[in-house]
Amino acid sequence: MGSEITNGEIVVSGLTKHYKQVKAVDGLSFTVKPGRVTGFLGPNGAGKTTTLRMLLNLVRPTAGTATIGGRRYADLADPMAGVGAVLEASSAHKGRTGRNHLRVICAAAGLPASRADEVLALVGLTPAANRKFKGYSLGMRQRLGIATAMIGDPQVLILDEPANGLDPEGIRWMRDFLQSLAAQGRTILVSSHLLSEMELLADDVVIIAAGKLVAQGSVGDIVGNMGDGGLVRVRTPKPDELIAALDSATVARQDDGALVVTGTTAAVVGEAALRAGVALHELVTERPDLERVFLELTAGKEAIR
Amino acid sequence: MKLIRSEFLKIRTTNVWWLFALGTVVLWGLSFLVNCVQAHYILHPEGVPDEQAATISAMGDPAALTAYMATSGQYFGLMFVLLLGILTVTNEFYHQTATTTFLATPHRTAVIVAKTAAAAIFGFLLWAVTTVLSVIGTVIFLNAENAEIALGDSSVIRSILLNLLAFALWGLIGVGFGVLIRSQIGATVTALILYLVGTLAVSIIVQLLSNWLDQDWIRELAWALPSNASGLLVSGVDLPDQPHYWVGGLVLLAWAAVTGVIGTLITRNRDIS
Structure with missing residues (x-):
């Protein structure tokens, strides 16, 4: 060179x-x-x-x-x-x-x-x-x-x-x-x-x-x-029963019908569903991505000064 | 040297150089025709008022007339060199190439020097073209008029060579002007107005002031304009109502030095964004 x-x-x-x-x-x-x-x-x-x-x-x-x-x-x-x-x-x-x-x-x-x-x-x-x-x-x-x-x-x-x-x-x-x-x-x-x-x-x-x-x-x-623990995305035809079975976790409903469970793992959610007899159509662990970390880190810092 | 090559390549790889060369040749043709008509009356002075007789007779001197004819087209040629000098700078901002240029060469003074040299080379080429055309035209015209051709006269050769100096220095003035007014349109329009209208306006104002205050020296101020100084520089012999030719050279050098130094200082400190 x-x-x-x-x-x-x-x-x-x-x-x-x-x-x-x-x-x-x-x-x-x-x-x-x-x-x-x-x-x-x-x-x-x-x-x-x-x-x-x-x-x-x-x-x-x-x-x-x-x-x-x-x-x-x-x-x-x-x-x-x-x-x-x-x-x-x-x-x-x-x-x-x-x-x-x-x-x-x-x-x-x-x-x-x-x-x-x-x-x-x-x-x-x-x-x-x-x-x-x-x-x-x-x-x-x-x-x-x-x-x-x-x-x-x-x-x-x-x-x-x-x-x-x-x-x-x-x-x-x-x-x-x-x-x-x-x-x-x-x-x-x-x-x-x-x-x-x-x-x-x-x-x-x-x-x-x-x-x-x-x-x-x-x-x-x-x-x-920076990730705040795991996020688990889960989809089921009986969301209310699954939420009841996951009493200790924070659950949020999304517009498309999926549930997002915070502060737990996919294994815990899967076992809870099995015990409650609820069928699961989707069970995904979502890793925090750069975008979310970025938004957290730069929140409150004015972009236009 | 490599920077001058780069800058000259910039001129050569766009349409501007041949458009300006074409413009120079066309306007040279018009200027030369006008000069022929004027020279004809100088050679055949009839019914000239007494106060102008001395000037006319001095201009009829073979060396003066040959120098006058052989430097035809200077006025518009210099205008194109000025415009090209301006464009070498404003193009960099208009097309956002200043970043690339100053990345390749962080030493900005060197870039300005190279631009000046490239504009001067362009000026040299325009000088060469107009001079060849003028000399051929002058020989034909003066032959037809049965007037004496004084091409070998030292004062004529001096005029032709000093005309080259003017063509080169106007490139520098253009570069300095382009640095001062970064906007492409702003710089070219302002320069054209100053060059074409300003020269005339100042000449008239100076004339009026001089008559009004009855002070002859005010009239001399018109020579401080770079365009007038350029014309003075290439006059073959001293005319009764003009300063010496070298005064024009000094004025022109002063303008080029001031615009060059100011332009360089501004460029060195400017944030490129």
Whole structure:
């Protein structure tokens, strides 16, 4: 890879950005480890984009530091080889072809124009290489953004909401692509508000709200720690009799007729049903998911400040 | 160097360069025709009022006339270089490519320098095209008028080369202007109005003020406009009612330096979002 960054760890320390009225980012600290996909989560307006832009020397921090492999972005001798970033879906001149867009960046990075064709192939855009950017679909634009970021074969990849506008196939492609890059030992930091997607994609998560850190850790830890015991979903033609048999547990009826039992296990519910002679049509243990944990963690933190 | 290549590639890979080149050639044609008519009257002065006679006779000097003709099309050529300089900056914000550009090159001063160089190269190409056309046209026209052609005269060669300097410096002025007004439409419209209407308006205002207050020096203020200074820079010989040609050069350099420095400082500190 020939990159000057050998250990692509991202360290954000006390990062702060004040605009006139708003503390967009407020004393934020976290680390992002190489070899893993890290999801950067937060409600809209939490300060995700501002944080990423400060990390990349595009926005000046009011206080604090952000380093990649121990250096500030502006101090990297060859930034394209160290870090690739995708920040806006539509960041190309409308009248320029995809290939020429990439060639412009190749020239700025001192790379041969042939590298443009390589990254086009990498993201599957070769058939559209000579089409103008205004004719690209949202999914093609996202792919071109990733191709742009991959020009320098970077050790660290930073993506802001890359799943926006992708169809299911595109999202699957993105997931496989990012996970294979992480498996090569690269650092992948992906911001998103799509939690179900993040649960499939990320190894670690950093959750922020109102410009502050709320939680950081592996997806398993975060979900495991925050889950409030098990939830059991059960469906039966005789709900009243089952509720009577489950006297010690909290039961909630759902609109579709199913019951949600809190604070117990599927085994206990099944045995209670057997004793009461009630037939069960469905019996599922529901694990708390990232979305519920996320909503719990960020509840009460105003998204619009 | 790689940045200049990148910036020039940006110009080359959109339609703007050939549209502007086409516009320059068309407007050069119009300017040259107007200049031919004017040159014809200068060569055949009849019924000229006395107070203008000295000027007309100075302009009829072979070197002055050849320089005047050979730098035809400067006014509109500079306008297109100005617009291109503006677009190299405002395009980055209009098409949201500033992020990509500054990610590839976090050293923003280097980006501004490269943009200026790319705009200057474009200016050089427009200068080359208009100069070749003008020189050919001038030879044909002056031959037809049986007038002396002074292309080899040092003051004519000086005018043609200084015209190149003007074409290059206007790229820098455009880049600085584009930084100041980030909006694509805002910057281009403002620049066009200032260039086309502003030049005329200031000239008229200065003239009126000068007559009203009876102070001749006020009239000289018009030379502080970069467009007037550019014209002054390429005049072959000193005319009675004009400052020396190099005054135009100094004015132009001052404008380019101020817009360049202010533009660079703003770009260095601006949040890109």
